[in-house]
Amino acid sequence: MPSASAASLRLRPCTWVWIGMLTLTAFTYAIAQAGLHGTPVVFAVLALAFVKTHWVAHHFMGLRQASWPWRAAMAAWQLAVAVGLGIAYLNTVSP
Amino acid sequence: MSAPTLPAINSRPPGDLAIWFVIFAELLTFGIFFLSYGFTRAHNVALFDASQQLLDRRTGAINTVLLITSSYFVVRAVAAVKADDSRAAAHWLFAAMGLGAGFILLKLNEFAHGYAAGITLSTNTFYMFYLSLTVFHFLHVVVGLLVLGIIAQKAWTGGYSAAEHTGVETGATYWHMVDMVWIVLFPLVYVIH
Numbered sequence: 001m002p003s004a005s006a007a008s009l010r011l012r013p014c015t016w017v018w019i020g021m022l023t024l025t026a027f028t029y030a031i032a033q034a035g036l037h038g039t040p041v042v043f044a045v046l047a048l049a050f051v052k053t054h055w056v057a058h059h060f061m062g063l064r065q066a067s068w069p070w071r072a073a074m075a076a077w078q079l080a081v082a083v084g085l086g087i088a089y090l091n092t093v094s095p
Numbered sequence: 096m097s098a099p100t101l102p103a104i105n106s107r108p109p110g111d112l113a114i115w116f117v118i119f120a121e122l123l124t125f126g127i128f129f130l131s132y133g134f135t136r137a138h139n140v141a142l143f144d145a146s147q148q149l150l151d152r153r154t155g156a157i158n159t160v161l162l163i164t165s166s167y168f169v170v171r172a173v174a175a176v177k178a179d180d181s182r183a184a185a186h187w188l189f190a191a192m193g194l195g196a197g198f199i200l201l202k203l204n205e206f207a208h209g210y211a212a213g214i215t216l217s218t219n220t221f222y223m224f225y226l227s228l229t230v231f232h233f234l235h236v237v238v239g240l241l242v243l244g245i246i247a248q249k250a251w252t253g254g255y256s257a258a259e260h261t262g263v264e265t266g267a268t269y270w271h272m273v274d275m276v277w278i279v280l281f282p283l284v285y286v287i288h
Contacts, residue, residue, distance in 0.1 A: 014174070018167035021278075022160060029156040032286040042287045049282045052163075056275045060170050061268050066108035073119060081126045081279065088133030089287065092140050 017059045024048045039093045043086060050082045109173075110265035118272045121235070125276045128231070129283060132224045139220055144288040146221035154205055155285040158198050159277065162236075165194035166274040169243070169267045172250070179257040181250045188247035191270070195240045202233050225284055232276055239273045242266040 011019075028048055031041060057074045058064040064071075108115060136143040172187035209226075216223050246266040249255060255263050 012174075014167065014170045018163065018170075021163045025156060025159050025163065028159075028282055028286060029152065032152045032156075037288055045282045045287050049279050052278045053275050056166065056271055056278065060166055060271045060274075062109040062264075067106045070108050070115070077119070077122050077126055081129055084126075084130040085133045085283065088130065088137050092137045093288070 014059055017055050021052050021055060024052055037093060039090065042089045042093050046082060046085055046089075050078055053078055108268070110268040111261055114265045114268050118268065121272060122276070125232075125279075128224075128228055129279060132228065132283065135220060135224065142219060143221045146219060146225075147285065147288055150225070150285050151205060151208075152285050154201050155281050158201055159281050161194045161198045161201075162274045162277050165191040165198075166271050168194065169270050173260070173263055173267050176250065176255045176260045176263050177257050181253045181255050184255065184263065185247050185251035188243055188250060192240055192243050192247065195236060195243065195270075198236055199233070199240070202229070202236075206230075206233075228280060228284060232273070232280055235273045235276070239270045242269055 028045055031045055057078075058071075063074055168187045168191035172184040172191065175181070175184035175187060206229075209222075214222050214226070216226050243266060246255075246263045250263060
């Protein structure tokens with residue numbers, strides 16, 4: 001049985017998601033401030049953004065517990081925008 | 096020994112069904128906007144990259160933190176309503192509105208600086224997209240704040256309960272959509288090049 005102090009330190013899942021999103025935002029800002037660029041950097045930053053949108057949809061908006069067509073519709077939007085932007089930035093990134 | 100319980104799968108997501116049609120329509124609109132930005136940039140790479148360097152990325156990052164945290168507070172508000180603590184829900188919603196107001200102030204400051212520097216929709220193609228996208232999103236933040244204000248007021252007066260909380264979930268879902276759009280908009284317009 002967990003002690004009272006351990007139980008009080010246990011964070012809600014939504015709090016972990018919030019901390020995770022702040023961490024990914026810090027990574028994105030650090031990449032921007034370091035002046036990093038190039039195709040892998042662009043894809044990495046886009047990937048971080050779409051991980052965050054997935055977390056918002058599933059954990060904050062509650063799609064995690066919705067039936068599959070709702071989750072599929074959201075995933076389709078995320079995939080379409082991510083892949084479209086990936087194509088748009090392919091070979092057009094500063095060397 | 097009882098079997099572990101899994102989260103219940105509902106046929107519909109939280110909130111009113113109509114808000115989800117609104118949300119998908121909004122996401123479709125913003126998605127087309129984002130792809131238009133990306134493919135227009137592909138034909139004007141030097142112009143877009145040079146113009147983007149003049150944007151204030153620090154303020155953009157702070158705004159991301161404000162909206163993400165505001166969204167988290169709204170999640171806590173919905174959880175409080177489900178726990179039959181309507182007053183606590185109102186506190187979380189007022190805090191979320193405070194952060195949303197912070198976003199508004201920083202954005203107005205950014206727009207004012209841009210306007211003072213002579214940046215308008217006709218300055219160049221990049222700034223046309225930058226202003227269109229950020230002002231369009233800004234208007235959604237304003238609407239979202241009004242929605243949060245309405246549900247916060249109702250929560251404050253005990254209008255929601257564990258048994259009846261569709262209204263607060265509907266408003267919360269809209270606010271999360273506003274957050275989600277900014278999560279893509281910030282790296283796209285301010286960071287990647």
